[in-house]
Amino acid sequence: MMNSNIRYARQLASFTALVAVTLPLSPVLAQDAALIDAAKKEGTVSVYTSTDAEQSQKLQDAFTKKYGIAIAYNDVGTNGAYNQVISEAAAGQVTADVVWSSAMDLQMTLVKDGYAQEYASPEAANIPAWANYKNILFGTTVEPIGVIYNTKALTEDRLPKTYADMITFLKNNKTELQGKVATFDPEKSGSGFLHHSNDARQRKDFWDLAKAMGDDGAKIYSSSGGMKETVVSGENVIAINIIGSYALDWVKESPNLGVHFASDYTPAFSRLALVANNAPHPNAAKLFVDFLLSQEGQSALAEGGLPAVRKDATGGLNIDTLSKRVGGGLKPIAVDEGLLEYMEPTKRVQFLNDWKAALGR
Amino acid sequence: MNVQTQNPALAAVGVAHAHHYPAKMPVVGNARLYRIVVIGLLALAVLTPVGLIIYQSFLTGPFFSPRAALGLDAYAYVFTDRNFYKALGTTAVFAFGMVAIAVPLGGLLAFLITRTDIRYKRLLEILVLVPMFISSIVLAFGYTVSVGPTGFLSLAMRDLIGIVPWNIYSLTGMIVIAGLSHVPHVHLYVSSAMRSLPSDLEEAARTSGANIWQVSRDVTLPMVLPSIVFAASLNVLLGFETFGIPLVLGDPNGIMVLTTYIYKLTTLFGTPTYQLMAVVAVVLLLITLPLVWMQRRLLRNARRYAALGGKGSRVATLKLGRNGQLVALGVIGLWLFVSVVLPIGGITVRAFVDAWGEGVNLLDQLTLANFARLTEVPSLVRGMINTVILSVVGGAVAVGIYLLVGLAGHRNHGLSNTVLDYIVLLPRALPGLVIGLAFFWVFLFVPFLTPLRPTLFSLFIAYVVVGLSYGLRLLQGTLIQVAPELEESARTTGATIGRTWRDIVIPIVRPGLAGAWALIMIIFLREYATGVYLMGAGTEVIGSLMVSLLTTGAMNTIAALALISIVLTGAGLALALRLGARIHD
Numbered sequence: 001m002m003n004s005n006i007r008y009a010r011q012l013a014s015f016t017a018l019v020a021v022t023l024p025l026s027p028v029l030a031q032d033a034a035l036i037d038a039a040k041k042e043g044t045v046s047v048y049t050s051t052d053a054e055q056s057q058k059l060q061d062a063f064t065k066k067y068g069i070a071i072a073y074n075d076v077g078t079n080g081a082y083n084q085v086i087s088e089a090a091a092g093q094v095t096a097d098v099v100w101s102s103a104m105d106l107q108m109t110l111v112k113d114g115y116a117q118e119y120a121s122p123e124a125a126n127i128p129a130w131a132n133y134k135n136i137l138f139g140t141t142v143e144p145i146g147v148i149y150n151t152k153a154l155t156e157d158r159l160p161k162t163y164a165d166m167i168t169f170l171k172n173n174k175t176e177l178q179g180k181v182a183t184f185d186p187e188k189s190g191s192g193f194l195h196h197s198n199d200a201r202q203r204k205d206f207w208d209l210a211k212a213m214g215d216d217g218a219k220i221y222s223s224s225g226g227m228k229e230t231v232v233s234g235e236n237v238i239a240i241n242i243i244g245s246y247a248l249d250w251v252k253e254s255p256n257l258g259v260h261f262a263s264d265y266t267p268a269f270s271r272l273a274l275v276a277n278n279a280p281h282p283n284a285a286k287l288f289v290d291f292l293l294s295q296e297g298q299s300a301l302a303e304g305g306l307p308a309v310r311k312d313a314t315g316g317l318n319i320d321t322l323s324k325r326v327g328g329g330l331k332p333i334a335v336d337e338g339l340l341e342y343m344e345p346t347k348r349v350q351f352l353n354d355w356k357a358a359l360g361r
Numbered sequence: 362m363n364v365q366t367q368n369p370a371l372a373a374v375g376v377a378h379a380h381h382y383p384a385k386m387p388v389v390g391n392a393r394l395y396r397i398v399v400i401g402l403l404a405l406a407v408l409t410p411v412g413l414i415i416y417q418s419f420l421t422g423p424f425f426s427p428r429a430a431l432g433l434d435a436y437a438y439v440f441t442d443r444n445f446y447k448a449l450g451t452t453a454v455f456a457f458g459m460v461a462i463a464v465p466l467g468g469l470l471a472f473l474i475t476r477t478d479i480r481y482k483r484l485l486e487i488l489v490l491v492p493m494f495i496s497s498i499v500l501a502f503g504y505t506v507s508v509g510p511t512g513f514l515s516l517a518m519r520d521l522i523g524i525v526p527w528n529i530y531s532l533t534g535m536i537v538i539a540g541l542s543h544v545p546h547v548h549l550y551v552s553s554a555m556r557s558l559p560s561d562l563e564e565a566a567r568t569s570g571a572n573i574w575q576v577s578r579d580v581t582l583p584m585v586l587p588s589i590v591f592a593a594s595l596n597v598l599l600g601f602e603t604f605g606i607p608l609v610l611g612d613p614n615g616i617m618v619l620t621t622y623i624y625k626l627t628t629l630f631g632t633p634t635y636q637l638m639a640v641v642a643v644v645l646l647l648i649t650l651p652l653v654w655m656q657r658r659l660l661r662n663a664r665r666y667a668a669l670g671g672k673g674s675r676v677a678t679l680k681l682g683r684n685g686q687l688v689a690l691g692v693i694g695l696w697l698f699v700s701v702v703l704p705i706g707g708i709t710v711r712a713f714v715d716a717w718g719e720g721v722n723l724l725d726q727l728t729l730a731n732f733a734r735l736t737e738v739p740s741l742v743r744g745m746i747n748t749v750i751l752s753v754v755g756g757a758v759a760v761g762i763y764l765l766v767g768l769a770g771h772r773n774h775g776l777s778n779t780v781l782d783y784i785v786l787l788p789r790a791l792p793g794l795v796i797g798l799a800f801f802w803v804f805l806f807v808p809f810l811t812p813l814r815p816t817l818f819s820l821f822i823a824y825v826v827v828g829l830s831y832g833l834r835l836l837q838g839t840l841i842q843v844a845p846e847l848e849e850s851a852r853t854t855g856a857t858i859g860r861t862w863r864d865i866v867i868p869i870v871r872p873g874l875a876g877a878w879a880l881i882m883i884i885f886l887r888e889y890a891t892g893v894y895l896m897g898a899g900t901e902v903i904g905s906l907m908v909s910l911l912t913t914g915a916m917n918t919i920a921a922l923a924l925i926s927i928v929l930t931g932a933g934l935a936l937a938l939r940l941g942a943r944i945h946d
Contacts, residue, residue, distance in 0.1 A: 046898065047898075050912070050913070052910060052913050052915055052918075053738045053739070053740040053741065054734065054737075054738050054741075054915065054918065057737065057738055057739075071898075072897075072898035072899065073740060073898050074897045074898045075740065075906075075909055076894075076896075076897070076909065077909050077912045078912070079627050079628060079633055080893070080894065080909070082632065082633070083633055083798075083894065084801075084894075084897075086423070086425075086426075087423075087425065087801070087802065087805055088805065090423070090425035090426065090806075091425065091805045091806045091811075093805055093811055093814075095815070095897075105631060106631070106632065109631070109632060150719075152719065152720045182613075185612070187625050187628065187629055188612070188621075188624065188625050188628055189628065189912075190628050190631075193628065193631075219613040219614060220612075220613060220615065221612070221613055222612065222911075222912070223911060223912055223913055223914030224913070224914050225913055225914015225915050225916050226911075226914040226916070227914070228914065228916070229505075229914070229916050230613075232716045232717070232718055232721070233509070233510075233511040233512075233716075233717055233718020233719060233721070234511045234718045234719030234720065235509065235510045235511045235718065235719075253715050253716075254715060254716045255716055255720075255721055255725075255726075256716065256718075256719075256720060256721060257716075342631065343631040343632070345630055345631075348629075348630060348631055349630075352629070361615050
């Protein structure tokens, strides 16, 4: 009796263990197969994005090769993506399946306003917790924000090590840097606004930095590439708060160009993906998001120069190797409601007014 | 603007003595219905997006949002915004400064080319138009590479004299560049007026001992003054609408004009504030209306002026003499160097290197990688193919449409023609970005149009409307060359007006149509702002791809695309020359 009881208990235990192992697994696998089937039937997925086709071509090719599903790739910019999504929804003519954009705040706004649908991607478990907002908005990359400089004008040893050092550096070299400092224009560039306002949220001394840039007669630009052009040509000596992952690629080819990250604080933004509400190809959309977050997709992104948010991505930088590369101070911008803080008009206008005052404009 | 090129004698009669001869066209048999239908359809195509923008300006949110209500909040915001007035002031200085440069130079060029025996006339006629065919965004980039603070010419200059004596990143720099690149717009209008001037007055002055400059100042200038004022007012309009030059050259130093102010409104509040953009667009429209009205008045006077000379006689050219030739060709050469060679040279250099500037040896940087990369990205390849289709096929269809409209306005002096004059210029007054956005909405929200949105057709319609003022002018210029006697004799012998057009007018203008096609092709090729919102996967076009790439700053790709677009434009121009485009009249 005793024995059989124990045996029964053992059997039960092993059975529950088996169930515990297989249950969460098998439905996922089943769903996967069904999803792939349904997605293939849909045959195409329409992606609205701000990522240049050049950077994501490897990802697109890998996806289409694997599933035979065509990607209608709409590189319409951050504002274009947002505008098209809300306009299409209002007209009842939704063509967007996946929205994949670097404007983290606009993406969160789309979620908050009900333009996205929840999707529990089986791959979501493999990305950091900060990169998954309620299974509805997913971080796909981690792209550090840093500094580029002209190596003919500045030697590496002169570059400030920490965020605070940068403020001192700008103050102490006013004559040398006058009119030769570049930074993002938060009024014209959504990315610029995100970079600066995130710093303002994270760092008390952000306004000291802004003031120091203003004292150096900083010029403002609406793209990282535009700033790179001026730094390589020697028109500017240093550009602050540019997209560092682009810069890591640029320095390989451009002479005169160096890239630098503060060792204590390197914020990083992420390209966020969501499945659009009423997406005409919902299964293909989900499959594409799965692929974006999968080891294979993440590796394809990394290969194209967009550092992966997954640790196990190969072919380029991933979150771990990137963290080492930037000196350990990596601070990814979390995908949470904090992103909406500056979407509130009065706060936003206040920020921009403070910014203009600091820059002396 | 359409009557600018009319045979002066006829035009004068048509307006000043309409009640004498020719007798007023009869209502019946004058294709009145056709005219009304065509002009009505055109008005619909133009006024739908324009009306949408005006409506949007009176709302508190996007027009499609359930939360949007009627209100003047947007006007209140814009009209109390310090930055708006700053931008308005800068725009005014910019526009008038530009005119102050473009008009005298354009007038001078027109005089040299139409009234004197300057050499290489045939070639010059085409060359002087080239700056007009380069989109201002490409132009501005080209300049940064050649004469920017570390441009190759600036660096050479600095090696030579120690400093760079110019700064293109300033309001003055922007005005000079915009002024020089708008010379063709003035030249185009003034030269057609000069062409129709009889030369007997100039000859009389010359034989009584006046030198060539006295002739031009005291005889030619007063006669074409109306057309100069007309060209000036048109260029003020273009100055208000310019986007590429202020974006590239003014932005980094915070010099803002109305169009870049609108651009800023897309991001200023995080989410796009369409109502504010619409208000600024309405302001631009309001500035246009009095300009059109003034132009129409001027034209009436222009006809009277021209009529003074009586029937047009053979135009004899003034002799420049050896030194005169040298000076004239020198001036034109210098201008062409600054406004064509410098920007195109800059773009060409940039397209074949990865880096440039101080301490960079361009020869070390030479590469074809920028072009190789283009071919690897399907959307860029599609962009090139689409651009060619839109310009070549779309351009041809557009000529057909402009011809239909041109016929509707041909020898028509009724109310519908007044309507035509106004609606033609409206799209020109709006920034391309805004009109493109409005068309995007039209194709999204008008039920039977929605299937067209993801096709090149939506871009085509937007292009036709945006290119209307230039295209129609070309066609009207061609149509007016048909001597009225031919049409009158056909009508007298009993032909209907339709038959007259089919058997007399169109066969005569056919060679002109081919030339017009080549020129429209070039205009469609250089278009960039209009397609930004309209293009999607499969309907990419080069110009809009460049704007989209600008937001990430992929300069290597932009430069390569820009050079390709210049090469295509060159091919279009060569074709235009072969087809014998009659650009001037």
